Amino acid sequence: MNFHVVQGEALTASDLEGRESVTTVEGQELQIGSENGTLTVGGVPVSQSDVEASNGVAHVIGGVLIPESFPRRVSYDLAAQSNSGAISSGVEGTVTFWEYNDSQTLVTLSLDNGPTGASVSHPAHIHNEGDGEIAIYLSPLDGTNRNEANDGTSARLVDRSFDTLAGFNGYVNIHESVENLGNIVAQGDIGSNATGTLGAGLSLVDNPTTNTKELTAQPNNGDFSNGVPGQLRLRELTADQTLVTVRLDPDGDGEFGDGATQATVSHPAHIHGSGGGIQDYLSPVDGTDPRARSSQIVPNSVLNSDGIYVNVHESAANLQYVVSQGDVGSSSGGGGGY
Template identity: 30%
Template sequence: MTISKTKSILSLSLFAVLFVFLFTGCKKDDDDDKDIVLAEETYDLKTKDALGVSGTVTFYKRSSSTTIEITLSGITSGNHPAHIHVNSAIESGGIALTLNPVNAQGISVTSVSKLDDNTSVTYEQLIAFNGYINVHQSANNLGVIIAQGDIGGNKLTGASENYSLTEFNTSGVSGQVRFEKRKNNNTLVSISLNGTLSGETHPAQILLGDVTTVGGGQVVLDLNNINGSTGKSITNVYVLKNGTPIKYDDWVVYDGYLNVYESIINSTTIISQGNIGEL
């Protein structure tokens, strides 16, 4: 009788230990599942107003949220506010999401399931988001951006086309225009010229036809003005002057040309031009 009771007690004890082991083991697995990275996407953060600061931001998909991790080099001290803004960096826009500040080690980690306006947001929506990230020098100096980068749909795919811009009217101004494809099929248009005058501002337009069009073609797009001190202009393009949407794939077969003008005052005097699209 005593032996039978002892066996029963031992059996119950073993069952209890097994139950606890299985229960806690399953619970640990459930907790681990929440930390599993299901997908990830990384974007570059480049130097902006402070030299030597750059890095990356990575979006990690988890079961019920997205972890956003910023890693910067060149940070020496202090906390640096970070935000996701709407639009591309060249356009600028309001804050959509406030991230945890980047610390003195150059790290920021934020778990996200909602935007600042309390709108729910998923990993899939974030990696398609029309936005960019700014990292600021400090809470008291938000005007100085130490690192910046386009994210989501604004990420560059690597596809691009370059077109030459030749001098006109013996201006001595020449260079190129580069069309780069974004993930959302919008276009980053970058003009780079040599021979421009420091302190001058040069308007630039895209027109229908080619450089030999008699009387000039119809203006379809006003680009951002070229800074004469740097010879550069950058424009994010997704719609023409008349409101017609246009994608990168449209530009590479476009029947058009680009004019650069002497100044805002002399906005009809061409100093450089070149065909684009299907030459």
């Protein structure tokens, strides 16, 4: 790609300082500016200028230039937090904002060493810097079972633009569990409070297909003895990935996103194969999340398997109680947000 190349003239740093912008071979306009006395190109600081090259002059910059027509991403480190809980040393991780469309951003979480091995799910939120209140619920991370089916990640499509989140005045917390929210295991500043790592975003498919499948309430002997109805939403993401969203309907009124399950646990969810084994871990649903949903990015190869179904459980401690269940596969329904 040539969106970092200016053709026809060898521009030195002093030449650039006298301009507001330059036009690249790709036809994109790169803004020229200054930040704390340092020359910037496309908003990225120049770390080494006027490097002689065989085809002109090169300038080394401290980031990635991404044309406006390309989706973007920005990642922030989450530092391990010492605490008095079961994961006393905390864990390290990463939160990434992926540009999805003009009004939505895909937020993913990952733990550096995969699942923690704890018998709980780890809720996560974006908090306001000023008052510390939860601004956005993220999808929890399933801490159980370090295996190939559980990669210690989660995803959430939030109703904020990429630029809004990239400039958000706040931070991300990952907690030990819903029951023990006071024990923070990972934390990191985001947006206007931190310098993130910018990069190219996902190669999203055009006009993605969205399918809906009902999850039926399953009577059981647990705390949710009548089960909890829900829906499974499958939206094409890239050529080989799908965003799978579990949406629960605790009051059974057919409306989704109108209340939490009011449980002090998260509800694990899995994709099961025809033989009953877990093929992929979905993100658990936080029992305190007002929208009662979670998402995960899943390979299409998993969804294309025969005889697969989804189980949503009461909790990591009570996996024997299935509260919601539904088949995966061809389904009716379409469009709409998450």
